[in-house]
Amino acid sequence: MSALLEVAGLTKRFGGVTAVNDCSFSVEQGTITALIGPNGSGKTTAFNMITGYLKADSGGIRFDGHDVRKPDPARLYRAGLSRTFQQARIFPELSVRENLVVASGFGWADLFGRRVSGRDRASANETLDEFRLGALADLRAADLSYGQRKLLEFAAVLMSKPKLVLLDEPTAGVNPVMIDTMERHVRARHAEGVTFLIVEHDMQLVMRLCDPVIVLDRGAPIASGKPAEVQANPLVVDAYLGA
Numbered sequence: 001m002s003a004l005l006e007v008a009g010l011t012k013r014f015g016g017v018t019a020v021n022d023c024s025f026s027v028e029q030g031t032i033t034a035l036i037g038p039n040g041s042g043k044t045t046a047f048n049m050i051t052g053y054l055k056a057d058s059g060g061i062r063f064d065g066h067d068v069r070k071p072d073p074a075r076l077y078r079a080g081l082s083r084t085f086q087q088a089r090i091f092p093e094l095s096v097r098e099n100l101v102v103a104s105g106f107g108w109a110d111l112f113g114r115r116v117s118g119r120d121r122a123s124a125n126e127t128l129d130e131f132r133l134g135a136l137a138d139l140r141a142a143d144l145s146y147g148q149r150k151l152l153e154f155a156a157v158l159m160s161k162p163k164l165v166l167l168d169e170p171t172a173g174v175n176p177v178m179i180d181t182m183e184r185h186v187r188a189r190h191a192e193g194v195t196f197l198i199v200e201h202d203m204q205l206v207m208r209l210c211d212p213v214i215v216l217d218r219g220a221p222i223a224s225g226k227p228a229e230v231q232a233n234p235l236v237v238d239a240y241l242g243a
């Protein structure tokens with residue numbers, strides 16, 4: 001195995017709070033890696049630095065064999081690193097289909113200039129079918145349910161044909177049927193070679209889907225390994241009990 005993503009010494013302070021503290025870990029090619037930890041342990045802040053939405057105070061990342069000097073969301077997206085947000089970010093005024101076309105990368109001008117290529121249109125239609133969103137294709141994204149918006153956001157980030165997908169709490173607040181749907185789609189894309197790094201609170205889902213599991217506490221990893229090992233680690237138990 002080789003590392004697709006290496007995180008080295010990332011640090012971020014907000015005033016007096018050190019949200020991420022000299023944090024290092026790697027995500028091996030071909031894994032579904034979980035990043036878990038108590039609320040406020042720095043998971044989202046780490047995602048934000050890795051994907052270029054937030055500038056690190058120090059530390060850096062390597063992605064797909066290259067040092068990423070100044071992480072930039074759009075450039076990383078094109079290089080094959082895409083992500084979802086804890087609060088799904090989609091274009092509410094665009095239709096479901098238009099959201100997918102825009103996400104295929106090169107977006108706005110093509111969409112409004114009606115120069116959407118046949119290939120992008122076909123690929124949007126394939127994704128609509130794969131995610132069973134066909135019946136919703138012409139609805140405004142704003143009119144979808146919360147769970148459907150999360151599913152659309154997930155479908156949209158796959159339009160870039162990513163190598164690595166970071167999911168921030170993909171199942172938070174969604175119903176059990178939608179949790180199964182999300183799991184099925186992660187497994188299907190994983191089987192096609194996509195690597196995942198997932199922040200997830202549903203421990204049953206983490207235990208059956210992810211390997212390895214990395215545990216953050218106060219901004220840095222305190223454990224990582226097979227789900228069962230991590231679950232049995234006293235440091236992890238203490239972190240979750242708020243010791």
Ligand SMILES: Nc1ncnc2c1ncn2[C@@H]1O[C@H](COP(=O)(O)OP(=O)(O)O)[C@@H](O)[C@H]1O
Pocket residue numbers: 014017018019037038039040041042043044045046
């Ligand atoms: N923009 C911000 N400004 C100030 N503090 C922040 C900001 N974002 C996160 N924090 C703080 O950083 C810590 C880590 O937050 P976060 O990364 O959201 O944790 P997690 O995703 O693990 O719940 C928390 O103490 C949080 O309050």
Ligand SMILES: [Mg+2]
Pocket residue numbers: 043044045086
């Ligand atoms: Mg978070």
